[in-house]
Amino acid sequence: MKVTLERTDLLKSLTHVHRVVERRNTIPILSNVLLRADGGQLLLKATDLDLEISEKVAALVEQPGATTVPAHMIYDIVRKLPEGAQVALETSSDNATLEIRAGRSRFALQMLPETDFPDITAGEFTHRFTLASRELRSLIDATQFAISTEETRYYLNGIYMHSVATDGGDRLRAVATDGHRLARAEIPAPNGSVGMPGIIVPRKTVGEIQKLLEAPDAEAAIEISETKIRITTGDVILTSKLIDGTFPDYGRVIPQNNDKEMLVERDEFKAAVDRVSTISSERGRAVKLAISEGRMILTVVNPDSGSATEELAIDYDSDPLEIGFNSRYLLEITGQLRGDTACFRLADAGAPTLIQDKGVEDALYVLMPMRV
Template sequence: MRIIIERSNLLKSLAHVHRVVERRNTIPILSNVLVRTEDDALRLKATDLDIEITESVPATGEQAGATTVPAHLLYDIVRKLPDGSEVKLSTNDEGTQMTVSSGRSNFRLQCLPESDFPDITAGTLTHSFKIKAGELERLIERTQFAISTEETRYYLNGIFLHTIEAEGELRLRAVATDGHRLARAEMVAPAGSEGMPGIIIPRKTVGEVQKLLGDSNDDAEVTVELSDSKIRFVIGDVVMTSKLIDGTFPDYQRVIPLNNDKELTLDRQDFAAAVDRVSTISSERGRAVKLALSDQQLTLTVNSPDAGTATEELAVGYGSDDIEIGFNARYLLDITSQLSGESAVFMLADPGSPTLIKDGGDTSTLYVLMPMRV
């Protein structure tokens, strides 16, 4: 193979595909990216056997062919070449080496044959729909922080995506929980998503999709194809296919409280800043902040046996019975950072029951937070 390509185009595509390649691999071919020349285009493909990502990029083809080279090494080489330069990729007759040349720079990389490269895309995808990049990004951003990192509860290590009938219309809903907090975001279900299976998209896949969406226009259309075992995202010239988590997501609806009658309304930014300030006194990861509520006033308190005590008072909208309840400060900050409105609404029951948190500016999201003993 022999092809000439703009350095900026090659770098952008390599940035997308090389991320799925694990830096430590026991199977050598999985450290490589598949490089194939097609009609005036270069096609790149990388996989970790759970995720496969491909992208086509314009190039001047001189001789067709395909090979595989170390993904991170090729990315680092191209990244360090001068802006605006052209890169020439060519293989020797035996296909054992690829030469990467640009200006006075020349690199010879060891190749592995294309025939050894795995393909995970086999199988029929039963459902397909289109969604705006901005809408998909919002569903992910509002929920991904609550994905569990506890490997023993593997079915919580992703976002549960499903359709559900709510208020007389079909909604596409994303849910994530780690057992301590739950995040739910939804939108009107796009055409084609009717009858889709409820699926759990793995954490790594969620992160990669999020990065790809960040590079695209909010109004760009993303095609989502899925079955009960795989999902594929087509974002511009990038195609990403991923295995899904084979497990059953718990019945999250049972966790969402319906009868919490104590309503607290507060300024989101003022509250987040106050939580951040008082939690400075505690260095523990699971630091608890106590919320003491009385008529129109909230007092935040953090006690640290080593450092001392911090308190702060806020004027809030609250007219129910006095209550004291504790929460993990980090979780409170995570949730308030996802809210888009100026105000946040907390629906409380008692110090031992889950609290419902709503976004004053977005009725399509809600959060549930378990209290802590303080």
């Protein structure tokens, strides 16, 4: 194999693919990135057996061929090469090393054969549809923070995506929950998504999708089966296994009869929660909201260091109520709201609270209270 290409193009592709590779691997080939040169292009591919990312980049191919080299090593080498450099990649005559040349720099990396590199892309995809990158990104951004990190409840370690029929038409919905909070976002269902199987996209895959959707005007082609998802955007193809489990019936968690409505200026509320929670400890993040007609008093008490209170004006005309929440969860949810006014629908101090932008139905959040 002998190929030459721009350092900028090679670095961009390596940035996309090398992140998949775990730093510590018991299987040597999984530490490597596959390089395949053919027909004026260089293909780069990396996998951890659950997730695979590949990308093609334009290159001058003098001799076609393929090999694999350590992913993080070649990424670090190319990253440190001078901008504007032309990078030449050539396998040695004894097929033991890949030589990397740029200007006066020379490197030789140990290779493993291409035939050892695993392929997880096989299989049929039953549903195909296209989304604007910003739409897919909006679904992920609105729900990703609520993904559970508790490995024993593995079926919560991702975002649940499915299509639903509503009074307003078919919708593509994303849901995530960790048992303490729930996030649900939806967009009009694109052509081809109706009837798709409900899928759970793993946390690591969600993070990689976010990083690939950098250009808001780009489009993402999505293919889905019951066990895999494949997303193509530009020259990048991401293929991932799905979580094999049943997502819980989240509809039962969303309160339907919370009759106490509180409206508060979103930025003011977020800043107030942030200020009073400064006094809280790592173990106790509770902030108490004392809600009465026209005003709310936020209180945090830390037995080890002191207390903090702040008063806010609100729109509320129901019975007075005191309720406690995890301050970090409150900040994460209010950080996802897009409007000027946050709407809280409450029942009592022990019942889950519904939070959303005033007048917006596309995204909603459910937060379990804490004892304070």
